[in-house]
Amino acid sequence: MDRQNHDGSLSTEDHELLTGLALEAFDSPEERERAEKLVSSNEQAAQWLRGYRETLARLDRATAMEPPADLREKIFAELPEQASPAPISLSERREQKRRSMPRYGWLAAAAAAVVLAAVPSAIAVNQHQRAITAESENNELLSVLDGQQVKVVNAQMPDGNGAMTLLASSKGTVVLGHDLPAMDQEHDYQLWTIAAGGTPVPSDVVPHGDWSAQLPALPEGTTIALTVEPAGGSQAPTTDPVMALVG
Amino acid sequence: MNRADTGQSNTGSGDILNTMDRAPSGTGTRAEVNPGSTEYWSGLCQRVAQGDHQAFDSLYTELSPVVYGISVRLIRNTAQASEVTQEVMLEIWNNAQQYSQSAGSIYAWASTIARRRAIDRIRSEEARTAREDRNFTVDREVAQIDDELMAQVDSEQVRDCLATLTVKEKQTVIDTYYGGSTYAQVAERRQMPLATVKSRIRSALQRLKTCLEVA
Numbered sequence: 001m002d003r004q005n006h007d008g009s010l011s012t013e014d015h016e017l018l019t020g021l022a023l024e025a026f027d028s029p030e031e032r033e034r035a036e037k038l039v040s041s042n043e044q045a046a047q048w049l050r051g052y053r054e055t056l057a058r059l060d061r062a063t064a065m066e067p068p069a070d071l072r073e074k075i076f077a078e079l080p081e082q083a084s085p086a087p088i089s090l091s092e093r094r095e096q097k098r099r100s101m102p103r104y105g106w107l108a109a110a111a112a113a114v115v116l117a118a119v120p121s122a123i124a125v126n127q128h129q130r131a132i133t134a135e136s137e138n139n140e141l142l143s144v145l146d147g148q149q150v151k152v153v154n155a156q157m158p159d160g161n162g163a164m165t166l167l168a169s170s171k172g173t174v175v176l177g178h179d180l181p182a183m184d185q186e187h188d189y190q191l192w193t194i195a196a197g198g199t200p201v202p203s204d205v206v207p208h209g210d211w212s213a214q215l216p217a218l219p220e221g222t223t224i225a226l227t228v229e230p231a232g233g234s235q236a237p238t239t240d241p242v243m244a245l246v247g
Numbered sequence: 248m249n250r251a252d253t254g255q256s257n258t259g260s261g262d263i264l265n266t267m268d269r270a271p272s273g274t275g276t277r278a279e280v281n282p283g284s285t286e287y288w289s290g291l292c293q294r295v296a297q298g299d300h301q302a303f304d305s306l307y308t309e310l311s312p313v314v315y316g317i318s319v320r321l322i323r324n325t326a327q328a329s330e331v332t333q334e335v336m337l338e339i340w341n342n343a344q345q346y347s348q349s350a351g352s353i354y355a356w357a358s359t360i361a362r363r364r365a366i367d368r369i370r371s372e373e374a375r376t377a378r379e380d381r382n383f384t385v386d387r388e389v390a391q392i393d394d395e396l397m398a399q400v401d402s403e404q405v406r407d408c409l410a411t412l413t414v415k416e417k418q419t420v421i422d423t424y425y426g427g428s429t430y431a432q433v434a435e436r437r438q439m440p441l442a443t444v445k446s447r448i449r450s451a452l453q454r455l456k457t458c459l460e461v462a
Contacts (some may be wrong), residue, residue, distance in 0.1 A: 020430060024366040024427070025429050025433075025448070027430060055455050057354040060316060065312055201297060
């Protein structure tokens with residue numbers, strides 16, 4: 001079937017497939033398949049579909065309704081500590097497993113580094129603020145922790161030169177670096193967050209000496225690791241962590 | 248990738264832990280992003296994909312009224328609409344990393360998920376009986392449903408654009424968008440050829456798209 005006009009633009013039938021897809025108005029799975037095939041093979045069709053969906057979304061936003069007040073709580077009660085992976089095929093699962101193999105060594109190194117961390121303790125900020133202030137001059141940073149229950153975890157470098165402190169509250173996370181040894185121009189320190197069972201996610205590149213980094217609130221059990229990376233940082237860790245702590 | 252603040256420098260922000268106003272840590276960037284921009288939503292979804300409950304709370308606040316509105320409008324049963332909203336929000340939680348590939352607004356992404364789920368629900372055998380109890384009769388006069396739809400529309404621009412549709416275009420939009428009917432169901436109800444129904448819906452959506460200045 002000639003699905004396009006002679007000038008290459010979409011035919012009216014093509015548009016009717018796209019509006020049917022946007023409105024979920026098909027009567028048979030075959031129509032949906034044809035529409036999906038069109039969208040995946042024709043960028044112009046994909047763009048029109050996006051346009052139709054944006055148009056419907058404008059109507060949807062104009063007729064939004066507040067859901068029942070208890071729904072938020074019900075939904076949050078269903079959330080795991082970490083998102084469960086979407087269903088995937090066996091071959092995808094094998095590929096995912098294959099790709100994930102090399103990082104086990106890195107995670108084991110992170111876990112080993114965590115052993116050096118002090119036992120976490122949850123204390124009110126007013127009890128430890130004096131101590132923290134002595135470690136960092138950034139009072140403004142600390143002031144936002146006021147009134148929050150803050151979990152404090154410490155870690156230090158294996159040779160004792162340099163340490164890291166994690167301050168975690170429900171509002172956010174602050175990582176403080178202390179006396180980290182200087183490195184050559186070609187390397188930087190970099191922070192990583194690793195959700196329980198997850199892969200390392202690149203975070204801030206940090207300098208030597210003293211520093212602070214702000215991260216969003218992280219789920220309990222998230223590991224914060226510090227590695228030495230090529231200058232500018234990496235998308236995936238290239239070395240084992242020199243320090244790690246669990247928030 | 249930018250460097251973190253050094254201990255000696257002042258961040259200059261009075262609420263640096265208010266993570267809503269800045270890029271997610273996962274990107275490694277500290278640049279400010281405009282709340283509401285695609286980049287902002289991508290960042291938020293990236294954090295949700297990492298299991299960040301606070302980021303999901305922000306998504307919930309913004310998207311749940313849109314999702315619930317779609318569900319109530321299509322299902323016409325608030326208990327079932329709540330269930331579908333819950334399903335949709337959990338799907339968003341599980342698939343947040345897919346948002347950046349959708350190349351559209353966060354609302355279009357969520358609306359597409361919600362519309363599919365709500366329509367699945369009303370078309371399933373299980374829901375069919377319950378649907379008969381819905382306070383919605385498809386044979387009601389279009390004008391009445393039109394009035395209801397217009398009364399709910401909380402946007403002058405959208406109201407004005409809906410007003411540009413012809414009566415017959417509006418019928419088909421109401422049946423599909425508002426009633427969740429298929430092309431063939433509309434044709435049967437309106438006693439119109441299927442080709443005419445498809446043509447009217449296409450012209451109606453194209454007119455709305457142009458009127459609403461959707462790219």
